[in-house]
Amino acid sequence: MIRTGIDVGSKYIKAVALNGEDRTGYGLSLIHNDVGKAINEAVDQAYLSARKETFSKKRFCITGKGYKRKRKYMEKSNAQCLARYVHSLNQNEKLVIDAGNIFMDALIVSKKGIILESSRNDRCSAGCGRYIEIMSQALRIKINEIDTLFQKSEKPYAIASGCIVFAESEVITQVNAGESIPDILAGIVYLVAGKIATMYERNYSDNTGIIYLVGGIGKINAIRKAFEKLTKTPIQISEIDPQFASAYGAALFAE
Amino acid sequence: MFCLGCDVGSLTAKAVIIDTRNDKIEASHIMPVLTNAKKSSETVIRLTLEKAGRTVDEIDRICSTGYGRFECSFPSDEMSEISCHGIGAFWSKESVRTIIDIGGQDSKVISVDDHGLVSNFKMNDKCAAGTGRMLELLSESLGLQLDKLGAVALKGKGKLNVSNRCGIFMEMDVIRLMRSGKKTSEIACAISEAVASRVKQIVRVVGIKNDIVMTGGVSKNRAVAKHLEDILNVSFVQLPYDPQLMGAIGAAVFASRSLERNIK
Numbered sequence: 001m002i003r004t005g006i007d008v009g010s011k012y013i014k015a016v017a018l019n020g021e022d023r024t025g026y027g028l029s030l031i032h033n034d035v036g037k038a039i040n041e042a043v044d045q046a047y048l049s050a051r052k053e054t055f056s057k058k059r060f061c062i063t064g065k066g067y068k069r070k071r072k073y074m075e076k077s078n079a080q081c082l083a084r085y086v087h088s089l090n091q092n093e094k095l096v097i098d099a100g101n102i103f104m105d106a107l108i109v110s111k112k113g114i115i116l117e118s119s120r121n122d123r124c125s126a127g128c129g130r131y132i133e134i135m136s137q138a139l140r141i142k143i144n145e146i147d148t149l150f151q152k153s154e155k156p157y158a159i160a161s162g163c164i165v166f167a168e169s170e171v172i173t174q175v176n177a178g179e180s181i182p183d184i185l186a187g188i189v190y191l192v193a194g195k196i197a198t199m200y201e202r203n204y205s206d207n208t209g210i211i212y213l214v215g216g217i218g219k220i221n222a223i224r225k226a227f228e229k230l231t232k233t234p235i236q237i238s239e240i241d242p243q244f245a246s247a248y249g250a251a252l253f254a255e
Numbered sequence: 256m257f258c259l260g261c262d263v264g265s266l267t268a269k270a271v272i273i274d275t276r277n278d279k280i281e282a283s284h285i286m287p288v289l290t291n292a293k294k295s296s297e298t299v300i301r302l303t304l305e306k307a308g309r310t311v312d313e314i315d316r317i318c319s320t321g322y323g324r325f326e327c328s329f330p331s332d333e334m335s336e337i338s339c340h341g342i343g344a345f346w347s348k349e350s351v352r353t354i355i356d357i358g359g360q361d362s363k364v365i366s367v368d369d370h371g372l373v374s375n376f377k378m379n380d381k382c383a384a385g386t387g388r389m390l391e392l393l394s395e396s397l398g399l400q401l402d403k404l405g406a407v408a409l410k411g412k413g414k415l416n417v418s419n420r421c422g423i424f425m426e427m428d429v430i431r432l433m434r435s436g437k438k439t440s441e442i443a444c445a446i447s448e449a450v451a452s453r454v455k456q457i458v459r460v461v462g463i464k465n466d467i468v469m470t471g472g473v474s475k476n477r478a479v480a481k482h483l484e485d486i487l488n489v490s491f492v493q494l495p496y497d498p499q500l501m502g503a504i505g506a507a508v509f510a511s512r513s514l515e516r517n518i519k
Contacts, residue, residue, distance in 0.1 A: 010427055033434045102423050124382060125423035164422055165360050165383030169265050176290040 001057040002050065005081070005251030006039055006073070007244075008064030011101045011129070012216075014247040015042035016240075017050040018254075025050025026244055061254035063246055074253060079107055079118050081249030086212050087113035088252060089238065094210040095203050097196055098246065099217035101129035106199045117203070126162025127195035129216045134164050135188045138171040139181055143220075146189065149182045150222035156186035162195065186226075192217065193226035200231060207233050218242030256315045257281065258514060259303070260343075260506030261296050262336065263288065263323030266359035266387060267472060268295040269503040270303040272314070275511045278346075282307035283500050292323025300329060318510035320502050334509045336502050337365055337376050343505030344468050345371030347494045352464040355454060355483065356501070357473035359387040362454050364461040377460045382421065385453030387472045389422040390479075393446050396429050397439055404443055408478030411444025419449040444478065451482035458487060466492040470501040 003018040009031070017025035027045030029038045039062075062073040063081045076084075078098070086096050086109055093116075098105040102125045108117040125131065136143055157179055161167045167188075174184050200211055213235045217223055219242055224235050240248055256276060262269040271283040284303040288295045296319060304311060317331035320339040327333075336356075344351045345367050354365040362385045363378040383389055394404040415432060418424040425446070432442045450473070469480055469491050475498070484490055496504060 010430075031434075033436075035434065102427050122420075124421045126421075128423065130423045130426070161381075163381065163383050165386060165388045168388070169360060173291075 001059060002047070003251045003254040004043060004046065004058060004060045005247040005249065005254060006043065006060065006062045006064075007078070007081070007247035007250060008035065008039070008062065009100055010065070010103075012243070013038050013042040013064075014244050015039070015046040016244050016247040016251040017043070017046040018251045019050045023050050024240070026241065028243075059254040061250040063250045076250055076253050078246050079105065079115055081246045081253065082107060082214065083109045083113055083115050083249070084252050085214075085245050085249035086238075089212075090210060090236065092210055094212060094236070095200060096212045096214060097199055098215040099128060099192075099196065099213065100215040104128055104195065104199070106203070108203060119199075124162070126164075127192045131162065131164055131167070132188065132192060132217070132220075134168055135171055138168050139175065139185060141181065141185065146185060147221045149185050150189055150225070152182040153180070153186035155183055156190055157183045159184075159187040159191045162191055167191075186222075189220075189222045189226050190230070193223050193230055196223070196227050197230045200227075200233070207231050209233075210236055212236050212238055212245075214238060214242040214245035216243050218245075256511075256514065257309065257313060258507045258510035259300065259314045259317045260339070260503040260508070260510060261300055261317065261319040261327060261331070262321040262339065262500075262502035262506055263292045263295045263299070263319065263327075264321045264336075264359050264502070266391075267499070268299040268321075268323070269500050270299040271500055271503040271507050272303055272307050272309070273504070273507040273511060275514070280496060280504070283497070283503065285497070285499055288323075292326040293328050296323060296326065297328035316510040316514040318506040318513070320506040332510060332513055334506055336361075337363060337378070338373055339502045339505030339509065340470055341365045341367040341373045341505065342371045342508050343501035343503070344470055344494065346504060346508045347496050347501070348466070348468070348492060350466040351468050351492065353461070353467040354501075355458065355467065355469045356471040357386060357450075357454060357469070357479070358471040361471075362386055362457060364454075364457045366461055366464060375461050377457050379457065384419060384422050384425065385450045389425065390446070390450060390473060390476065392422065393425060393429055394443075396426055397433070397442060397446075399439065399443065402475070405447070405476035405478045407440050408443035408447045408476075409481065410440040411438070411478075412441065413444050413448060415441050415445040417442070417445040417449040419453045425449060447476065447478035448482050450479050451486055454483060455486050463487065463489060465489075468492050468494055468498070470494070470498040472499050474498040
């Protein structure tokens with residue numbers, strides 16, 4: 001049997017295929033007008049890397065937003081999937097921060113894998129993936145250059161605002177004023193890491209809790225490092241690509 | 256005598272030359288900002304002078320406003336854009352008491368007294384969801400040019416909703432509606448409504464006194480103006496000059512007043 005988890009995000013569809021043995025398949029597709037087709041693209045990719053031809057039985061679980069169910073998929077909330085995934089890694093109480101394109105969710109998962117608390121940015125998307133994307137465009141750099149450039153920063157510039165419009169204008173002004181690109185970028189990285197640190201300290205004021213950072217932002221090492229510098233707390237490394245955490249949790253449900 | 260007002264905003268730079276002998280606008284110019292405020296002010300002033308057929312030596316006083324007011328390339332007075340929009344609109348039409356100014360990054364509501372001086376104001380300080388730059392980003396997502404957005408939105412019947420909480424949420428809503436095959440005109444209409452309802456929250460704090468006008472670049476978007484009129488239950492008074500120029504006009508008026516004081 002192959003267990004398939006699908007996570008429909010605001011920008012990407014992530015699929016994870018667990019073949020019950022040693023091989024896990026991953027698939028990623030950019031969301032487009034035909035969401036059903038984009039899902040199939042991600043799933044096919046995941047099967048290909050999990051060698052689907054050896055399996056006849058398939059189970060599905062879907063999570064995320066923006067998809068009208070056409071097939072009989074099991075549905076679970078994003079929070080349930082994340083809790084399931086992190087609980088499979090660590091049986092202590094932990095905080096999971098899912099930092100995606102437009103939302104940042106924080107969940108506290110108990111020792112038994114139950115969600116004790118959850119919160120989400122429901123008014124403002126400051127510091128999420130789209131913010132980083134727009135600021136990178138203003139800096140004329142690519143997302144995958146962030147880690148290298150961040151290391152070159154000597155004196156991070158302090159960005160005043162998390163609002164895309166205000167921050168974009170501030171970044172452009174600083175670029176034109178001749179401020180170093182790595183220093184401006186480091187300012188953006190620290191702003192995002194600061195948002196995550198606030199969520200962490202709200203729950204663990206003594207900085208002793210366990211934290212997992214998942215979602216697209218979890219892939220950016222510079223943000224992890226900045227967070228660790230701000231809170232002196234290490235972020236737990238998830239075994240898989242953090243962008244697939246929710247889809248992996250969904251696949252665990254697909255029994 | 257001639258006074259020049261220069262308004263370097265976040266997206267556009269504007270300049271106006273006023274002939275103080277007859278209180279008439281001699282020339283004006285609007286252009287997108289350049290790489291820094293100094294270059295923008297220098298260029299917009301030079302282009303306005305060219306239009307007027309004058310040299311900078313013929314200008315008796317300059318006043319600058321907007322974000323870039325401290326970096327004006329010519330010796331000038333400085334005045335906040337709030338005061339300039341207030342006096343600019345009042346100078347253009349004396350009956351004006353409330354000004355709704357929506358620019359590139361700001362939405363402000365300004366109350367002026369019987370002399371055109373600011374008596375109260377409120378502006379967005381943390382979030383730019385109801386501003387020109389956000390409209391620009393959303394029209395890009397819709398595949399429309401910014402200056403076409405208003406006209407397209409007016410064709411919509413107002414059947415859809417777009418979040419007005421954060422620009423990024425608005426953008427996601429727009430993309431979601433496009434994916435579900437909704438008409439561009441309906442989405443554009445929903446965007447205008449969202450921006451108008453965002454501005455309404457600021458208007459509520461300051462209150463409305465007639466006459467009321469809309470200034471700033473977004474005032475050129477007829478759909479936002481119409482939705483604001485509807486939800487506030489008012490009608491905007493039309494100004495005799497381009498409403499995007501009000502900041503620069505106000506700066507020129509302040510320049511002429513300080514010139515008068517110096518002469519006296």
